Amino acid sequence: xxxxxxxxxxxxxxxxxxFFLAGTVGLLRFPDALTRLHALTKADxxxxxxxxxxxxxxxxxxxxxxxxIVIWLLVLIAGAVVSQRVARVARAQxxxx
Amino acid sequence: MMAGLVLDGLLALLVxxxxxxxxxxxxxxxxxVGFTVYGLLLAVVWMRLAAPDAxxxxxxxxxxxxxxxxxxxIQLAPSEAGLNRLRPALKLRxxxxxxxxxxxxxxxxxxxxxxxxxxxxxxxxxxxxxxxxLGNAVTAVLLAFRAIDTLLEAVVLIFAxxxxxxxxxxAAWGGIPGAQIKGGSGDVRxxxxxxxxxxxxxxxxxxxxVGADFPGGKFQAGTLLAAMGLLATMAGLxxxxxxxxxxxxxxxxxxxxxxxxxxxxxxxLAGAFLAYPEGWAKPLILLIEAASMLSIGVxxxxxxxxxxxxxxxx
Numbered sequence: 479x480x481x482x483x484x485x486x487x488x489x490x491x492x493x494x495x496x497f498f499l500a501g502t503v504g505l506l507r508f509p510d511a512l513t514r515l516h517a518l519t520k521a522d523x524x525x526x527x528x529x530x531x532x533x534x535x536x537x538x539x540x541x542x543x544x545x546x547i548v549i550w551l552l553v554l555i556a557g558a559v560v561s562q563r564v565a566r567v568a569r570a571q572x573x574x575x
Numbered sequence: 576m577m578a579g580l581v582l583d584g585l586l587a588l589l590v591x592x593x594x595x596x597x598x599x600x601x602x603x604x605x606x607x608v609g610f611t612v613y614g615l616l617l618a619v620v621w622m623r624l625a626a627p628d629a630x631x632x633x634x635x636x637x638x639x640x641x642x643x644x645x646x647x648x649i650q651l652a653p654s655e656a657g658l659n660r661l662r663p664a665l666k667l668r669x670x671x672x673x674x675x676x677x678x679x680x681x682x683x684x685x686x687x688x689x690x691x692x693x694x695x696x697x698x699x700x701x702x703x704x705x706x707x708x709l710g711n712a713v714t715a716v717l718l719a720f721r722a723i724d725t726l727l728e729a730v731v732l733i734f735a736x737x738x739x740x741x742x743x744x745x746a747a748w749g750g751i752p753g754a755q756i757k758g759g760s761g762d763v764r765x766x767x768x769x770x771x772x773x774x775x776x777x778x779x780x781x782x783x784x785v786g787a788d789f790p791g792g793k794f795q796a797g798t799l800l801a802a803m804g805l806l807a808t809m810a811g812l813x814x815x816x817x818x819x820x821x822x823x824x825x826x827x828x829x830x831x832x833x834x835x836x837x838x839x840x841x842x843x844l845a846g847a848f849l850a851y852p853e854g855w856a857k858p859l860i861l862l863i864e865a866a867s868m869l870s871i872g873v874x875x876x877x878x879x880x881x882x883x884x885x886x887x888x889x
Contacts, residue, residue, distance in 0.1 A: 552774070559767045 497525030502541045510566035511526025515561045527551055579758060583623055590616050601659050603648040611641035627790035628713040631782075635798035642879055667767035708857030710788030717792070718860045722849040726838065729831050729867060732874045736827070740818055740882050747885030749819035754810040754884070775803040783868050787857065793830075793864040797871030804876045815880055823873070830870030834863050 501521020508514045530550040537543035593616060597609035614637025621630035663671075700712055700720065709715045717725045740752070779799035786792030807813045816823045837859055838849040845852045851859050 548774075555767065555770065559763050562763045 487532045487536055490528050494525040494528030494532065497528065501525065506557045515565055515568075517523055519557050519561045522557055523554055527552055586616070586620060586623065590620060603651050603655055604645070607644040607648045609696065610644060611637060614638075614641065628711070628792070631790060631795045635795050639798060639801070639875060639879065691715075706856065707851075707860065708854075709860065711788070711792075713785060714786055714860070718751030718863060719721055719851065719856060722834075722838070726831065726834050726849070729834065730802065732871065732878075733827060735830065736874050736878055737877055743818075743882040744885060747883040749817055750883035750885060751817050752815050752883045753808070753880035756809060762810065764806075765812060768806040768810040768812055771806060772803040775799055775806075779803070779868070779872075783864060786864065787861060793868040794871060797868045798875055800868065800877070801874075801876035804872070805879055808842070808876075808880060811886075815877065816876075818883055826873045827870055827877075830863070830867030833866035837863060 498521060501518050504517025504521065505514050508517055527550055530546045533546055534543050537546060590613065593609055593613045597606050600606050600609060606726045614633060618634040618637065621627070621633055662668075691694055700716060703720070704712055704715050707715045707719045709719070741748075743752075776799075779796040782791040782799065783793055783796035784791075786796070804813070808815060837851075839850070841850040842848055
């Protein structure tokens with residue numbers, strides 16, 4: 479049973495890391511601010527979600543698991559708000575030029 | 576073991592690379608971003624060294640100084656292109672390089688000649704920790720064994736705020752600090768600053784409370800409280816009180832006053848300044864931490880908000 483759980487953790491965390499990697503490649507390769515933000519937020523939200531999902535069965539108690547989920551939700555909110563602000567500035571600069 | 580070593584090696588290389596880049600890059604803005612990343616990496620380094628208290632403080636302070644430095648960098652941006660063109664003479668650069676190298680070499684020599692094993696106070700702390708009733712050795716050191724340092728650090732923060740406020744023009748003195756922000760209620764900032772503070776305040780009190788027995792404490796909690804206040808201020812939902820406000824002044828010095836009062840009370844009750852009576856250490860320390868958390872939060876928030884600039888310039 480514990481082997482199965484460990485296998486799940488490794489699989490989910492590696493998938494999460496893959497999304498982070500993809501997001502970083504997108505950040506470096508995509509042509510403008512809006513597409514870069516798209517790559518970054520999609521990848522980070524899903525990537526971190528998978529990592530948290532993978533770590534959940536390893537949590538020592540329910541509180542630890544809840545804290546992990548709260549961390550993921552807080553990063554989701556922060557990412558969404560910050561990218562909205564950055565996108566707003568980027569669009570204002572584009573229309574100004 | 577091997578994987579840990581590889582991870583630590585990569586981390587050390589990354590920290591050095593970001594540090595070198597931060598110094599080498601010409602634009603202040605880029606250097607500021609580099610410095611913020613450097614602070615976050617240092618937090619990871621502290622975690623690898625099994626010092627979560629230092630990591631939490633580094634992350635909290637890094638975020639705060641990052642905001643302050645970014646704002647300074649934005650103000651400097653228009654004038655710095657001209658300054659960058661004025662390259663100092665070769666002799667001066669050689670001299671600066673030699674000096675920097677000498678300092679680094681001396682530091683390296685000192686580090687390599689540290690006595691082995693390094694002198695440590697850990698056994699004394701472990702032996703005496705039970706007398707404080709605290710489970711977190713870092714909190715025990717900060718608020719019992721080296722309380723005088725912590726007291727003076729809190730005073731330094733207030734001095735820093737006085738220095739920031741002293742930049743205010745005479746006409747604006749006593750007014751509301753910072754720029755007046757008109758926020759629309761449909762703005763995403765307003766949404767965030769309604770959604771996040773309830774969560775942030777609960778987490779701040781949680782970090783303060785577990786600080787007695789686990790990593791955490793008043794400083795990290797105070798930074799979170801400051802961040803929540805700043806969110807609402809930057810969205811235009813609340814306004815900081817005028818710097819002449821008496822309530823604000825009391826909030827600023829409350830932590831230091833409680834610390835000093837209990838420290839002085841220790842002289843008749845426990846026989847020394849900043850000593851706690853037998854069995855009372857933990858509740859008194861929690862009281863000091865609670866008051867300090869409020870004061871640190873208000874001070875840090877006001878440090879970011881800035882000085883009263885008056886209505887005319889807004």
